[in-house]
Amino acid sequence: MRHSGGPVEACLWITPKIFDDLRDPAPGVEAFFDHHAEWLADRPVTVVFCAGNGDHVLNYAGPASWDDRFDWARYNCFALAPGGPAASARAHNRDWLARVRDGGERSANPYSAGPMFILSEQPMDYRTLAGIYAAIRAEASRRGLRVNLLEYLEPGPEFCRSEWKTARHPEVAAGTADAGGHLVPGVIDVTAALSADARPYAAFPGGIPGGLPAGDFVAAQTAAFVADFGLDGVMLGNQFGLIGFWHPDNAPPLTPERSAGIERFFLRLREAMGEGLVYWMDTYWRAEVERSAWGMTDAAYRSLDAILVSTFAVLVERTEIVPNLLSKAALGGPRTLLGLDFVDPWYWYRTYLDDRRTYLYQREVLAAHAASVAGVSFFANDTFGHFVPEPELSFTLEMVRKAEYG
Template sequence: MSEVCLWLTPKIFDDLRDPRPAIEAFLDHYGEWIDGRAVTIVFATSNGDHLLCWGGDRTAGFDWARYNCFAADVAPRAHNLDWLRRVRDGGERSFNPYSAGPMMILSEQQIDYDVLAGCYAAVRDVARARGIELTLLEYLEPGPEFCRSDFKTHRHPEVAVAGADSGGHIVPGILDVTLPLAADERAYAAYPRGFASGLPAGDFVAAQAAAYVNDFGLDGVLLGNQFGLLGFWDPAHAPPVTPERTAGIGRFFAAMRAAFGPRQIYWMDTYWRADLERSAWGMPPQAYAAMDAILVSAFAVLVERTEIVPNLRSKAALRGPRVLFGLDFADPWYWYRTWLDDRRTYLYQRKVLAEHADLIDGVSFFGNDTFGHLVPDGPLTETLDTVRKAGR
């Protein structure tokens, strides 16, 4: 196992304007995972709309993923009353609302692009001082799951009409890379004078993401939650496959590769095998060649356990992108703790890691929970022991 891909969110910072202490603590805590491995950090600021809206003004502010169980316009009081009645009073331990937890704001800190640039720089500086060769990625989510999504739900809802489950609530705002954008006169990093109607959303995302990465000195992006493929997490949710949709998806990934050049493109998959991604979602086979790494998703709240190994085998068989196996401890945006709440899947993930280490180039996991705390030593150590016993 040559790579560890750690996610962090701004929730780890007591003071966004003084990020170094939290970064030092983060790298200390995961030191044994980092030692001797290639290190990637995914800095998951928001749903990625701050990237999509970036126009060059570093003083502009934006919302960030500072919530537990954000669900757009869903009334928090109604959700929390349902949670109280079913979970606290009724003892229910369901998928949701139990796993999502109550709706709440975890931080009142404000962020703008200048503050965020300071956080990126601090991650770089602390890693460099420790001799860590770091790959630093920003996160780009296709939907509105974790905070307000100005680009998808306000500026350009015409390309984000699909919805997805967000903490037990279906909310609209999933970006479809195959749809055309309406005209927009706002300044964007990739389109300083705006753009005319008809620009494919995928073309915009590719050019804008590359411009953002370049402007902030990052190494690439992680495309989350099967970015590019509509119908989250289950083939039954996918729209009909048409030649036009498949061509549009292929165009998006080709545009990403062309725009990014040597910079890194990581992609979080559908939880399902590559053959199903092709047949059910219309993923063109050549699109995988645009990726530097694929995160094989295995989050307990969503995965079909019987699909984990077949999916892992299918992604390894591509013989192209590096294969990162997704481990599950806790979630930065929901309150569940997998080693407590779904022990069966938690242990099965470690079993797969031990028995199929030859298929895996690295692992990926969330480095902080919804409260901004790091993964506790107990589950972290027992998982690292599994890696060591597998000789990886």
């Protein structure tokens, strides 16, 4: 949907790394609202909280399980390869040292990903997560802000351990993801059939029946999680629903059955979520390519409240940014959120330093095509849990205001 003038939506992503103490999130939440006060005033605001890669949503067993622990995105450049985490980290870091520090490499991976390391040993459970959500709600209310709060659901195994995708149900994990230069399995195919699973889940307390499409489970389970934690919706990351990441050449052969299964997932999710928000991060490619290569459908697009037009510098084809934005705005339904790069909360690249050319180009696109932009979206903290430096935030906010009011 095109922008009709006036304030655009600010969609900011944060992770648990911003907290010194996960069980006392109030100081970190207050600091987040203070740091972004100018961004959050007098405009629609959405906060996407990314506890991990969404595996905790898929594993969630219901309110009685709030003391269950789960892994969270407490790493830089997580990739679980054969040999275990210690062996993976040692091999990656040796490669990083040889190519980046000793060799002077300054592009692609492993430069962008950085070394593998753990930033926190604090445990996370669902009760702690509920406390974080509550702290965000309370601080927004104290400031008189209406904030839509979403949780993040990633189809793949990046950022932290993925028990549901890689151990419980590998039969529906048909794709791979590039995690800091490492191809790792565990990307959900929503059209694949699940094996029977007797474990309780929030949406399936009696277990998962064999043969259930993975997309049906994800839709019902996501809606149950959102309802139990009082959230406003979900952000579906990394082209959730479409197998073959980030380039049409990676898409599997398209069949009528696959396209129908994809549409079924989005419609089931829309039905299960009711009035809840469904945001979707796209493939980096225009709508006609998503239809012809991946099997996205018009009905699936219409089920969405907003589409994040992906522009991350480490992946995007720069010549595709404008055609993609215009194609998504032309859909006439979901709001178009233009992705803006600063930093990454899971890898240590800093686009405003490492790829200034693309960083500035994103903002040029915003200025030139403001009528097609209903909002902007960015990661608000880096891999260390620090917020985007104020000068870069101010520079970009000035560009946003010019786009809003000319």
